[in-house]
């Protein structure tokens with residue numbers, strides 16, 4: 001992406017923790033100038049100032065972009081302290097908090113709600129975006145270009161999809177990391193050392209994920225290609241795919257609980 005307008009007018013990042021920090025790392029790697037970045041965070045990473053980023057300093061009156069990456073619970077404290085006009089694109093990555101809440105704080109501004117995920121830290125995130133009425137094609141394109149620096153971007157049809165997206169792809173990396181933990185623990189229970197079990201589980205999830213993207217095939221077909229009739233995989237999948245006690249109902253409950261929490265955070 002061409003960062004020249006951002007480098008001239010500035011980007012303000014409020015909240016530079018795990019998600020804000022991952023996004024910032026991606027943007028800096030892709031051409032955002034450190035001198036154009038203004039971070040607001042009570043406990044900023046030490047290296048931000050060393051890079052030449054302004055930390056908790058005076059903010060530009062009309063930055064090109066204001067990115068909000070604080071926890072939803074902090075929003076009531078944070079939003080009243082910020083002020084931008086029609087010329088600044090506001091992008092928030094917070095779960096749950098609605099466009100209407102940002103519109104109350106920034107009535108003139110174009111606003112985009114975005115839901116990234118932490119693989120953004122290595123350029124492999126996926127981010128869903130939805131804009132308010134003031135976010136026209138130019139602002140949506142700017143948000144998409146910025147977020148494309150850290151992975152793929154999909155545009156949603158309506159804000160009502162955002163809690164489900166958050167529950168699936170925003171929180172999803174944690175489910176996959178837990179699957180690695182659970183596979184490793186099960187391998188250990190079958191007699192493998194902890195180190196070997198973790199190595200095998202991690203490489204298997206990474207390889208299967210890469211194959212799923214590379215082949216772009218129906219994942220059911222990839223599963224079937226592993227499953228020899230009467231073999232070991234079929235025996236394992238009989239447990240995992242059990243419609244009552246297996247992964248499908250468990251994943252249904254998992255994503256429903258996360259989406260319900262998103263809806264609560266938005267109230």
Ligand SMILES: NC(=O)C1=CN([C@@H]2O[C@H](COP(=O)(O)OP(=O)(O)OC[C@H]3O[C@@H](n4cnc5c(N)ncnc54)[C@H](OP(=O)(O)O)[C@@H]3O)[C@@H](O)[C@H]2O)C=CC1
Pocket residue numbers: 014015016017018019020040041042043069070071072074077078093094095115116117118170171
């Ligand atoms: N982590 C994830 O995988 C994802 C997170 N998100 C969203 O990103 C947002 C941030 O989450 P995450 O990065 O995980 O959380 P973190 O706690 O890692 O980051 C939030 C940062 O905001 C700082 N902060 C606290 N109060 C203020 C304030 N008043 N002004 C400025 N900064 C402040 C925190 O500092 P301190 O730690 O000192 O309180 C922290 O550095 C959330 O809204 C979450 O919903 C979205 C997608 C994925």
Ligand SMILES: O=C(O)[C@@H]1CCC=N1
Pocket residue numbers: 095166170171
């Ligand atoms: O757990 C959370 O609330 C945030 C949103 C998606 C991922 N982390």
